[in-house]
Amino acid sequence: xxxxxxxxxxxxxxxxxxxxxxxxxxxxxxxxxxxxxxxxxxxxxxxxxxxxxxxxxxxxxxxxxxxxxxxxxxxxxxxxxxxxxxxxxxxxxxxxxxxxxxxxxxxxxxxxxxxxxxxxxxxxxxxxxxxxxxxxx
Amino acid sequence: xxxxxxxxxxxxxxxxxxxxxxxxxxxxxxxxxxxxxxxxxxxxxxxxxxxxxxxxxxxxxxxxxxxxxxxxxxxxxxxxxxxxxxxxxxxxxxxxxxxxxxxxxxxxxxxxxxxxxxxxxxxxxxxxxxxxxxxxxxxxxxxxxxxxxxxxxxxxxxxxxxxxxxxxxxxxxxxxxxxxxxxxxxxxxxxxxxxxxxxxxxxxxxxxxxxxxxxxxxxxxxxxxxxxxxxxxxxxxxxxxxxxxxxxxxxxxxxxxxxxxxxxxxxxxxxxxxxxxxxxxxxxxxxxxxxxxxxxxxxxxxxxxxxxxxxxxxxxxxxxxxxxxxxxxxxxxxxxxxxxxxxxxxxxxxxxxxxxxxxxxxxxxxxxxxxxxxxxxxxxx
Numbered sequence: 001x002x003x004x005x006x007x008x009x010x011x012x013x014x015x016x017x018x019x020x021x022x023x024x025x026x027x028x029x030x031x032x033x034x035x036x037x038x039x040x041x042x043x044x045x046x047x048x049x050x051x052x053x054x055x056x057x058x059x060x061x062x063x064x065x066x067x068x069x070x071x072x073x074x075x076x077x078x079x080x081x082x083x084x085x086x087x088x089x090x091x092x093x094x095x096x097x098x099x100x101x102x103x104x105x106x107x108x109x110x111x112x113x114x115x116x117x118x119x120x121x122x123x124x125x126x127x128x129x130x131x132x133x134x135x136x137x
Numbered sequence: 138x139x140x141x142x143x144x145x146x147x148x149x150x151x152x153x154x155x156x157x158x159x160x161x162x163x164x165x166x167x168x169x170x171x172x173x174x175x176x177x178x179x180x181x182x183x184x185x186x187x188x189x190x191x192x193x194x195x196x197x198x199x200x201x202x203x204x205x206x207x208x209x210x211x212x213x214x215x216x217x218x219x220x221x222x223x224x225x226x227x228x229x230x231x232x233x234x235x236x237x238x239x240x241x242x243x244x245x246x247x248x249x250x251x252x253x254x255x256x257x258x259x260x261x262x263x264x265x266x267x268x269x270x271x272x273x274x275x276x277x278x279x280x281x282x283x284x285x286x287x288x289x290x291x292x293x294x295x296x297x298x299x300x301x302x303x304x305x306x307x308x309x310x311x312x313x314x315x316x317x318x319x320x321x322x323x324x325x326x327x328x329x330x331x332x333x334x335x336x337x338x339x340x341x342x343x344x345x346x347x348x349x350x351x352x353x354x355x356x357x358x359x360x361x362x363x364x365x366x367x368x369x370x371x372x373x374x375x376x377x378x379x380x381x382x383x384x385x386x387x388x389x390x391x392x393x394x395x396x397x398x399x400x401x402x403x404x405x406x407x408x409x410x411x412x413x414x415x416x417x418x419x420x421x422x423x424x425x426x427x428x429x430x431x432x433x434x435x436x437x438x439x440x441x442x443x444x445x446x447x448x449x450x451x452x453x454x455x456x457x458x459x460x461x462x463x464x465x466x467x468x469x470x471x472x473x474x475x476x477x478x479x480x481x482x483x484x485x486x487x488x489x490x491x492x493x494x495x496x497x498x499x500x501x502x503x504x505x506x507x508x509x510x511x512x513x514x515x516x517x518x
Contacts, residue, residue, distance in 0.1 A: 001246040048278025128498040
């Protein structure tokens, strides 16, 4: 009973095995990929393990506070594909091992040639809000 | 309307339907429907016999569903048969239900969800909110769990230990959503203790009551953790503590020690001290030794190292710690605490920072970061 984020991004991980960019796949290959992702989410829901999944627009804006009474400063986008966060899925599973297993399945989504992309997904545990029993020192 | 009374009747009503021959999964749905109907109807028309009312409505609901489900002939046949009284149950219906919902074939999260619904009478939505997952996900988790245990037959008592683990998981989850899971776990454990005479059930109930008694003092209003030694003991719930101690003493007198009784004994020794300084750490170390014999859990030995540090001094605690695997969760936090007690503030600060990085939850991480910041500030000044 722990929540994990499966984060699909391109920061720091080695390249995927099958890393042909999506715009060079066939339309059928794209459809197969989308179908795989939808099926994966549907299966997780049927298992009672799905929490959330979202895709993100590739371009974002950087924003920061600029002092009292002034509008926030915006900057960017600094769109570089190596910094892109493509999306995430949140799962609620019984063990770390199960989370790894599911991330592995998601990474097998088909890409060019209908072959698994083998892309790296980052698996991050959620911090929980309130411990109940443990007294701290 | 008394929602707790309604929910406390849930396992009895479900047990009666199952004994009459309804299959578990369908009966459980029927009981849920009857609960919802009760919430609607009872405020205006309170029944004279709430349990009888629920059995009648749930059984009618079950028959309606069976009729609608023509493919399921077995249930169709039941329509013609007057419900057989059935053999006198070997095991109490309520108890069977606990065993079924905590069956070893279920994963922990499924067992927890099913127990809360079928035994606790909570709705799927309430359970989903409590565990911060979508209602559809929780509905699937529960219906899969029901299918998994639907055909389990109970000719004998199941394993109490599996039930206790599930209830303890519920208790540990804390409080999110509109259901107080800790209070619910206590209610379910109390109900179990009424159905079966078992010292470990009593031990778990005592343990929960003791932890719960300290709840108000364990965090500040903004959620900041307050260490045990700094808690305002005047805010501990002395009524719960007295009840827990009585339950625990009766259990211990049976001389069938188990891990929950031992943990409760440790919690009781903390509760017994009027000030942190008066804590009987020597006896706490002895209980940790018992607990280590019973469970062989590395977490127990980690907590034991803290107790040794209090009983025999920080050096002794560090020596006990040195025998353990330093990759254990919370190892760095314990090491930091003992090094601070030993006067090595630089090492303690570094370890608190490391412990914060590894903390499994936000409140603990903030607490440990604050400890590191406190020591770093003191060292600069």
